[in-house]
Each structure stands twice: as C-alpha cells, then as structure tokens.
Amino acid sequence: MAVTIYDIAxxxxxxxxxxxxxxxxxPKVTDGTREKxxxxxxxxxxxxxxxxxxxxxxxxxxxSAIIPFFTNYFFIEVLQGAQETLVSLxxxxxxxxxxxxxxxxxxxxxxLKKGRVDGTLIFSLELSDSVAKEFLEKNIPLVxxxxxxxxxxxxxxxxxxxxxxxxxxxxxxxxxxxxxITANLKSVPAKERLIGFKQVMQKNNLSINDRxxxxxxxxxxxxxxxxxxxxxxxxxxxxxxxxxxxxxxSSDIQAxxxxxxxxxxxxxxxxxxxxxxxxxxxxxxxxxxxxxxxxMYKMGELxxxxxxxxxxxxxxxxxxxxxxxxxxxxxxxxxxxxYSFPSN
Amino acid sequence: MAVTIYDIAxxxxxxxxxxxxxxxxxPKVTDGTREKxxxxxxxxxxxxxxxxxxxxxxxxxxxSAIIPFFTNYFFIEVLQGAQETLVSLxxxxxxxxxxxxxxxxxxxxxxLKKGRVDGTLIFSLELSDSVAKEFLEKNIPLVxxxxxxxxxxxxxxxxxxxxxxxxxxxxxxxxxxxxxITANLKSVPAKERLIGFKQVMQKNNLSINDRxxxxxxxxxxxxxxxxxxxxxxxxxxxxxxxxxxxxxxSSDIQAxxxxxxxxxxxxxxxxxxxxxxxxxxxxxxxxxxxxxxxxMYKMGELxxxxxxxxxxxxxxxxxxxxxxxxxxxxxxxxxxxxYSFPSN
DNA sequence: CTGAAAGCGCTAACAT
DNA sequence: ATGTTAGCGCTTTCAG
Numbered sequence: 175m176a177v178t179i180y181d182i183a184x185x186x187x188x189x190x191x192x193x194x195x196x197x198x199x200x201p202k203v204t205d206g207t208r209e210k211x212x213x214x215x216x217x218x219x220x221x222x223x224x225x226x227x228x229x230x231x232x233x234x235x236x237x238s239a240i241i242p243f244f245t246n247y248f249f250i251e252v253l254q255g256a257q258e259t260l261v262s263l264x265x266x267x268x269x270x271x272x273x274x275x276x277x278x279x280x281x282x283x284x285x286l287k288k289g290r291v292d293g294t295l296i297f298s299l300e301l302s303d304s305v306a307k308e309f310l311e312k313n314i315p316l317v318x319x320x321x322x323x324x325x326x327x328x329x330x331x332x333x334x335x336x337x338x339x340x341x342x343x344x345x346x347x348x349x350x351x352x353x354x355i356t357a358n359l360k361s362v363p364a365k366e367r368l369i370g371f372k373q374v375m376q377k378n379n380l381s382i383n384d385r386x387x388x389x390x391x392x393x394x395x396x397x398x399x400x401x402x403x404x405x406x407x408x409x410x411x412x413x414x415x416x417x418x419x420x421x422x423x424s425s426d427i428q429a430x431x432x433x434x435x436x437x438x439x440x441x442x443x444x445x446x447x448x449x450x451x452x453x454x455x456x457x458x459x460x461x462x463x464x465x466x467x468x469x470m471y472k473m474g475e476l477x478x479x480x481x482x483x484x485x486x487x488x489x490x491x492x493x494x495x496x497x498x499x500x501x502x503x504x505x506x507x508x509x510x511x512x513y514s515f516p517s518n
Numbered sequence: 519m520a521v522t523i524y525d526i527a528x529x530x531x532x533x534x535x536x537x538x539x540x541x542x543x544x545p546k547v548t549d550g551t552r553e554k555x556x557x558x559x560x561x562x563x564x565x566x567x568x569x570x571x572x573x574x575x576x577x578x579x580x581x582s583a584i585i586p587f588f589t590n591y592f593f594i595e596v597l598q599g600a601q602e603t604l605v606s607l608x609x610x611x612x613x614x615x616x617x618x619x620x621x622x623x624x625x626x627x628x629x630l631k632k633g634r635v636d637g638t639l640i641f642s643l644e645l646s647d648s649v650a651k652e653f654l655e656k657n658i659p660l661v662x663x664x665x666x667x668x669x670x671x672x673x674x675x676x677x678x679x680x681x682x683x684x685x686x687x688x689x690x691x692x693x694x695x696x697x698x699i700t701a702n703l704k705s706v707p708a709k710e711r712l713i714g715f716k717q718v719m720q721k722n723n724l725s726i727n728d729r730x731x732x733x734x735x736x737x738x739x740x741x742x743x744x745x746x747x748x749x750x751x752x753x754x755x756x757x758x759x760x761x762x763x764x765x766x767x768s769s770d771i772q773a774x775x776x777x778x779x780x781x782x783x784x785x786x787x788x789x790x791x792x793x794x795x796x797x798x799x800x801x802x803x804x805x806x807x808x809x810x811x812x813x814m815y816k817m818g819e820l821x822x823x824x825x826x827x828x829x830x831x832x833x834x835x836x837x838x839x840x841x842x843x844x845x846x847x848x849x850x851x852x853x854x855x856x857y858s859f860p861s862n
Numbered sequence: 863c864t865g866a867a868a869g870c871g872c873t874a875a876c877a878t
Numbered sequence: 879a880t881g882t883t884a885g886c887g888c889t890t891t892c893a894g
Contacts, residue, residue, distance in 0.1 A: 178887055189865040194889055224634045225578065226887035228569040229870050236612075243598050247864060250594065254587050257615050261625075266634075268580075270599050281605075290568045315819075400804070430804060458773060459800060460744070518755045522871055533881040538873060546879060571870035573886045 177218045180492050186214040197222065211448030234265040234292050238483055240278055241272030241297040248455060248470060249297060252319060254394050255297065255474025263482060265292075272299070277303055293363035293481045295319055299364075301326070315484035319477045321362075327484065327492040329477050333363055336466040336499035337370030337422070340450040343421045343464075343501055347508075353386030353418035355406045355428060364389075367424045367452065386410065386418045390428075401439070401481060403428025407435035417441075420448040420507075426458045427464050433461065454502050463503030521562045530558040532640070557771065578636050580610040581825055584622055585641040589614030592643060592799060592814060595664060599818025600639065607826060609636075616643070617859040619860075623649055637825045639663055644706075645670070647858025659828035664823045665706075673821050677707055679715030680810040680843035681766070685792040687808075687845055689722055689765045691852075693792060697730030697762035699750045701771060702741035711768045730754065730762045734772075742768075755783055764792040764851075770802045770809050777805065788852030798846050806849030813841050823854065842862065 186193070188207060196211040203211075212345040230233040239256060241249045253269070260267050268291060271277040276300055283367050293315030301323045310318045310325060318328035344352055354371045357364035368389070375382050388406040390397030403423060410417070423429040429451035433465050436443055444450055452457075454467035476495060523537040532551060539547050540555045544622060547555075560625050570576040585593045597613070612635060616622040616759070622643055637659030637679035645667045653660045654669060662672035689697055698715045700706035712733070719726050719832040734741030747767060754761070780787055787793055795802075798811035803806040820839060828834050 176887090180887080190888080191866075195864085198889080204863065207864080221571075221628070223887050225569045228868090229567075229573055229872090229891080230887075230889040241602070245588065252611075254615060257587070262615075265612075268610050269601070270605075270611075271598060272873055284565075284882080350623070396876070399731045457804065460801065461804075487779050520871090524871080527881095534872085535874085535882070536880055539880085567871050570886090571873080574873040575889090576873095576886070594887060674878080737863075766881080 176223070177220050178223070179220075182211065182214045182218055182220055184209045185218065210341070214366075233485075234290060234504065235264060236268055236291050237293050237295060237478070238268040238270055238291040239295040239297065240270050240272060240281065240299065242299060243273060245353060246375050248320070248453065248468070250456075251470035252297065252474040252477070255471035256348035256478045259475045259478045263478070265478075265482070275299060275302065278468045286295070292485045293317070294423065295477050295481060296321065307439040312489075315481055315486065317475060317481045322494065325492070327480050328494050329491075329492075330496055331363075331468050331473075331481065332496045332498050333366035333371070334370040334456040336375050336452060336468075337367050339420055339499070339501050340452065340466050341371055341374040342378070342424065343503075343507065344448060345374075345448055347378065347420070347448065349418075350380055351386070351418040351420070352380065353383070353410065353421045355410070355421060355423045356386075356387070357402060357424050358390050358392060361396035363399070364396060364398070364424055371422055383418070385414055387420075397423045398427055400427055400431040400434075403431025403436050405431070407415050411435065411439055417447060418427060420450070423449060423451040426451045426453040426461075426463055429463055429465070430457065430461055433506075444506055448508060449506040451506075453498070454499075458502075459504065463502075463505045464507045465502050466499040467502045468499050472498060520566050520567070521565070523564075525615070526555060526558045526562055526564055526777060527546065529562065530555045531721075545847075556714060563612065577588055578634060579608060580635050580638050581639060581822070582612040582614055582640040583641065583642065584614050584616060584625065586643060587617060589795070591596055592797065592812070593662070594800075595814035596641065596818040596821070597740055599815035600822045602816070603819045603822045604781065607822070608713040609822075609826070614654050619643060623656060627650070636829045639821050639825060640665065657832075658826055661825045663817060666838065669836070671824050671834075672838050673817050673824065674838070674840055675707075675812045675817075675840050676840045678714040678717070680796060680812075681711050682718050683843070683845050684810050685715055685718040685766055686797065687847075687851065688766065689724065691764070691792065693762075693764035694724055695730070695762040695764070696724065696766045697727070697754065698732075699747060699754070699765060699767045700731070700741075701746060701768050701772065702734050704721075705740035705742070707742060708742070708768055715766055722819035725845070727762070729758055730765075742771055744775040744778075745770050747772025748773070748779050751776040751779035755779065761785075761791060764794070767793060767795040768809055770799045771794045772796040773800065773807055777850075788850050792852060793850040795850075796843070799844075802846075803848065807846075808848045809852045810843040810844050811846045812843050815861040819843060 183190045183193045188211060192207060203424065239253065251463045257267050265407060270281055272281060273371055282305060286333055296318050298320040300321055306323060306325055316326050318326050320330055322328045322330055356368045361366050372382060386493045388410050390402040390406055392402045424431055428447055432449065435445060436447065441447055451465045454465045458465050521731055525536045527534045527537045536547065536551060537555055540552045548822060564766045581604060614625055616625060627648060640662050642664040644665055649665060650669060660670050662670050662750060664674055666672045666674055698712065700712045703709050716726060732754050734746040734750055736746045773793055780791065785791055795807055798809045802809050807809050
C-alpha cells in the first residue's frame with residue numbers, strides 16, 4: 175500500500191540500490207540520476223519505513239528515557255529539553271515511567287535488550303549493580319541524569335555549590351542563626367545538601383545548632399514532599415522556644431509545606447524567618463520562593479547530546495558533567511521588592 | 519551478535535518456523551517441542567527483535583502521543599494514565615511535544631506516515647482539515663483527547679455539566695450576584711464554559727450582570743494563564759464599585775492570578791468573594807482552590823483502550839466519550855473547615 | 863556510477 | 879505438527 179523504494183525505482187527507471195543511495199546522500203551518484211530519483215520520490219510522497227531502516231542499519235534512531243513518574247515538575251522540563259533536541263537530530267523518544275526500581279529493571283530487561291533503542295537515559299534512579307553490568311556487557315549507550323555511577327556518563331547538579339550559594343546568600347543578608355530542613359537522608363541529593371550546608375556554616379565560622387536541623391524520615395518521594403516539609407517545620411516549632419532567623423530547605427516542595435506551618439503559627443516570612451530552598455520547580459514562582467534553580471532544560475539537552483555522541487562514536491570516554499544551580503531571588507528572603515510575599 | 523530464532527532453532531533441533539510458533543503461542547505445537555524450544559530460549563536469554571517483528575507483522579505495538587508541551591499539569595496526569603495502561607498491554611509510547619499546530623503537522627507528515635506507530639493520540643490540539651483528511655485516508659487509528667472532531671473518536675470533559683455543578687455549588691451557598699472570568703473565547707472549552715455559565719444562571723432565574731463577566735484577550739495559552747486571570751480581576755476591580763459575591767473562573771491557573779489581584783486589594787477569599795474554578799491541576803490543592811476536577815488519569819487510560827480497540831478491531835465505530843468533572847471542595851468557597859485558606 | 867543480490871530477524875503461507 | 883520458503887522495506891556488498 176505504502177510507496178517503497180521499489181516504486182520509485184521503477185518510476186525513475188533505476189535500481190533500488192541507486193534509490194537507496196540518493197536517499198542516503200551517497201556521493202557516488204550522478205547529479206542527473208539523483209535529481210530524477212529525488213523528484214520521483216517527492217512526487218510519490220515517499221516516506222522511508224523506519225523499522226525496515228532500523229533492521230537493515232541495525233540502528234533505530236530512538237532513545238528511551240526512564241523516569242520516575244511520581245515526581246513531576248523537574249522531569250517535565252528536562253524531558254522537554256531532551257525531546258526538542260532529539261527531534262532536531264532526527265531521533266525519537268520513547269518515554270517509560272516507572273514507579274520503582276524493580277519496575278525499571280523489568281522494563282530494561284524486556285524492552286531494551288534488542289535493538290528497540292539505540293541508547294537510554296535514566297533519570298534520578300539509582301543503578302543497581304546487575305543493571306549496570308548488563309548495560310556494560312551489552313554495551314548499550316547510557317547516560318544518567320540527576321544520578322550517578324562511576325561507570326557511566328552522567329549529568330548532574332552540583333549540590334554542594336548550590337548549597338553554598340544559597341547559604342551564603344542568607345549569610346550575606348546578615349543571618350547568623352541558620353537552620354536547615356532536609357529530606358530523607360537516604361537520598362543522595364538530600365545527604366549532599368546537608369553535608370554542604372554544614373561545610374558552608376563552618377567555613378563562615380557560624381555555629382550549627384543541631385536543634386535547628388531537622389531531617390525527614392518519610393519515605394514517599396524520599397521526603398521531598400510538601401507534607402514532609404510541613405511536618406519538619408511543625409517539629410522545629412514544637413521543639414524550640416527560640417527559632418533560627420533563616421532556614422535553608424532542601425527542596426521547594428518542602429518549602430511550601432514549611433510556609434504553611436509557619437503561617438499557622440503566624441510567623442511571617444521573610445519578616446520573622448527567611449527561607450531559601452532548592453530546585454525552582456514550576457510552583458516556586460507562585461509562592462515567591464527564593465531558591466536555587468537547576469538548569470533543567472539544559473540538562474535534558476546535554477543528556478541527549480552525550481547519548482548520541484556515545485552512539486555515534488562508540489569510543490567516547492565517559493564524562494561526568496555537573497551544572498551549577500543559580501540563585502533566583504524572589505520573596506522569601508525579603509530583598510526583592512518585586513515580590514510581595516506571599517504572592518498568590 | 520544477539521541471539522536469534524535461528525540460534526534457538528539450531529540448539530533445539532527444530533525449524534525456525536516452529537520456534538516462531540511457540541514464541542507466538544500458536545496452538546499447533548506438541549507440548550514436547552514447545553517445552554524444548556522454550557527452555558532453549560530461556561537458556562540463551564532470547565529476546566525478540568522488536569523491529570524485525572514489526573516489519574514482518576506490519577504492526578509496531580507502539581502508539582504516539584502528541585501533546586502541547588507548554589501546558590504541563592493536565593498532560594502529566596493524562597500521560598501517566600496512558601503510559602501505564604499501555605505498558606500493561608505490551609505497547610510502547612512515543613511522546614512528541616509540539617509548540618504549535620504547524621509543528622504538529624510537520625511531525626505527523628514525517629514520522630507517522632509509515633509504520634512507525636500503530637496509532638496516535640492527539641491532546642488538546644485542534645485538528646486541521648488537511649491533517650484529518652490524511653488520517654482518514656491512510657486509515658491510521660487516531661483518538662483525540664480534550665479536543666474533538668466529528669470524524670474521530672474522542673475523550674473529553676463535559677464542560678457544560680462541570681460548569682453547572684460549579685455554579686450551582688455557588689448558588690446553593692446562597693450567592694446571587696455571581697460573576698465569571700473566562701479565558702480567550704477563541705478557545706473551545708473557554709467558550710463552552712461561558713455559555714454553560716449563562717445557561718445555569720438563567721435556569722436558576724439569576725440575573726447576569728455583564729460587568730461581572732470578563733474574558734481575556736490574551737493569546738498565550740489561550741488566556742488560560744495566571745497573568746490573564748490577574749488582569750481580568752484587576753479590570754473587574756477597576757470597572758466596578760460594587761463586586762459580585764462569587765466568581766466562577768474558567769481555570770485554576772487563572773484563579774491563582776485572581777487570588778493575587780484580590781489580595782492586593784485586601785479583598786478576602788472566601789469571606790468577601792467566593793471562588794470556584796475548573797481543572798484541579800496539581801497547583802490547586804496548594805492554593806486551596808475549590809474546583810472541578812477532570813479525571814485526567816482515567817482519560818489517559820480510556821484513550822489508550824480506545825486506540826487499541828481501533829487498532830485491533832478496525833471496524834470499530836467511532837465513539838465520543840465524555841467525562842463529567844467532579845466538584846472538589848476546598849477553601850475558596852469557605853465551607854470546608856479542613857482548609858484554612860489561603861493554605862500555602 | 864549503477865544494477866543485482868544478499869541479508870537484517872521475524873512471521874506466515876505453503877508444503878509435507 | 880513441523881520444516882521450508884517467501885517476503886516485510888531497506889542498506890550494503892559485489893559485480894560490472
């Protein structure tokens with residue numbers, strides 16, 4: 175039914191080999207025949223059959239992205255970056271949302287093994303040894319986004335630097351009693367952000383009051399949730415008669431919970447307590463959060479470029495790129511007059 | 519390099535036809551050979567080559583989803599529904615984000631024509647006649663989500679019923695002077711929601727004050743934006759000395775802008791003005807919006823089922839399914855004590 | 863430079 | 879019931 179290279183070969187009075195050649199821009203064709211073939215192809219509205227090409231070329235021109243579907247905001251933007259650059263490069267993207275590491279492994283072992291995709295992007299999910307081994311053995315191009323592994327190229331965010339910028343912003347504003355609300359410390363970024371925080375405090379000769387440091391024991395989303403932030407703030411409120419003048423919260427979504435808790439106690443932000451957080455998710459601007467922005471779109475873009483490099487240039491050495499988040503000043507630290515907080 | 523049915527045929531001392539049969543659960547195989555083949559397949563860790571299958575079967579077992587990437591919230595959930603049911607049915611999903619109708623048409627004409635996907639899902643984008651014709655001609659299964667066309671099966675939301683429920687909620691609360699803030703009326707849902715609103719008011723013998731009905735002329739996102747809502751509310755505030763006691767806002771994202779405008783004028787919600795809106799996007803709960811929830815996950819699920827039905831059962835008549843949104847009572851109408859609004 | 867032919871891995875029709 | 883063969887549509891030798 176569909177028009178194939180045979181059709182255009184017949185019509186153009188050439189062999190299918192020649193047709194294939196001009197379609198693939200092979201230099202070894204006369205301009206005359208090339209034009210003829212091209213014009214017939216256009217006339218017939220020819221479209222190559224992707225699967226047949228994939229089969230013959232042993233290349234599918236598609237990447238798969240594995241993302242934890244529950245987390246939303248961050249991924250949307252990274253995916254958008256990935257998707258748009260993929261399109262511009264003539265690739266397709268198969269997206270696979272997983273809810274757990276097991277599901278990821280199941281998917282990987284089923285769908286990725288044979289030719290379906292040329293490479294894959296894994297987002298925020300820790301790689302188990304068995305999966306890592308499989309990728310290594312089968313030599314499937316893999317790039318990790320927002321997660322890392324010594325054997326694979328990855329794109330991530332410099333949590334330490336981000337925390338430094340955020341905390342020093344607070345310090346520069348004159349704050350000395352600074353607290354921190356962290357997510358579940360089993361999460362790597364959560365841990366890094368806490369460690370980073372302590373380092374910055376020390377470097378600036380500020381004392382760390384352990385009562386001002388709360389971490390979440392919640393497991394849902396590793397404690398990166400509004401509820402976890404709310405609980406942590408409540409707890410800090412209960413445990414202390416005196417409060418810090420500023421708090422660094424390890425994610426925006428938690429910061430939103432913190433704001434709610436604070437509001438319930440009639441503690442005004444930024445007047446009584448200043449807040450900085452991390453991520454700059456879509457929500458953040460609606461709440462006027464001063465936060466550390468991760469260059470999500472760019473990360474997606476770069477991830478794709480790396481993956482394609484890996485595919486088209488198998489010898490590529492693995493590289494681990496790190497982005498530095500940037501400070502977005504809005505209302506929660508009180509020095510951007512454009513934001514009258516809360517800004518809903 | 520990879521293990522093929524030839525490998526397992528040789529190892530199991532049978533023909534490739536037999537191997538293919540057992541792999542495809544053909545009944546015409548002896549239990550003995552079946553077992554033998556299966557065990558060899560397992561031993562060799564065989565995985566079928568998706569593209570070769572697709573080529574031979576003329577079926578790819580993948581669907582593509584075309585979504586306007588800019589709109590975020592709504593799609594995430596619908597996609598999640600779509601994705602999960604697709605996986606459970608052994609299909610893959612290729613996601614394609616487009617920023618304009620032109621981009622959509624470009625993508626369609628390039629990638630969809632030949633065998634790449636068995637069917638496609640189009641989200642919220644209006645179908646041009648040429649595209650519609652193409653789908654019809656090529657007979658490619660298509661289901662529309664959150665948009666409609668007489669010739670294709672679609673899943674959408676009953677805006678009229680939703681508006682009725684929302685508005686009568688206000689009426690039941692005792693409101694008589696009710697205003698509405700709409701999006702750009704060039705958008706179909708925006709128009710439907712306005713028409714629905716007027717109908718309900720009439721049916722309840724409530725007079726409609728045109729000064730209380732504001733529509734946005736913004737084109738970005740068809741006026742479904744925070745900014746548009748903010749502007750509309752500002753305008754209503756300027757134009758009137760007296761205000762309605764309740765407002766129906768045609769989307770949550772606009773309602774958030776309305777809240778901001780109201781707050782600037784020290785008008786308290788729900789005390790001075792009650793608000794109902796539409797969508798129940800992720801943001802809404804953080805703002806305590808009372809709103810009409812669209813069953814997004816379910817819509818994705820159903821869309822997939824319809825599409826697959828179309829694929830596997832070409833004779834299927836087109837069906838247009840409509841979901842009724844449900845009222846989510848939070849804080850903006852003031853009768854849910856669980857929500858002390860604003861709840862950020 | 864170009865035509866013919868082999869083969870990518872699999873399914874399905876055709877024999878047996 | 880099972881082996882054999884012919885494609886699916888394309889790329890890529892291999893001759894010429």
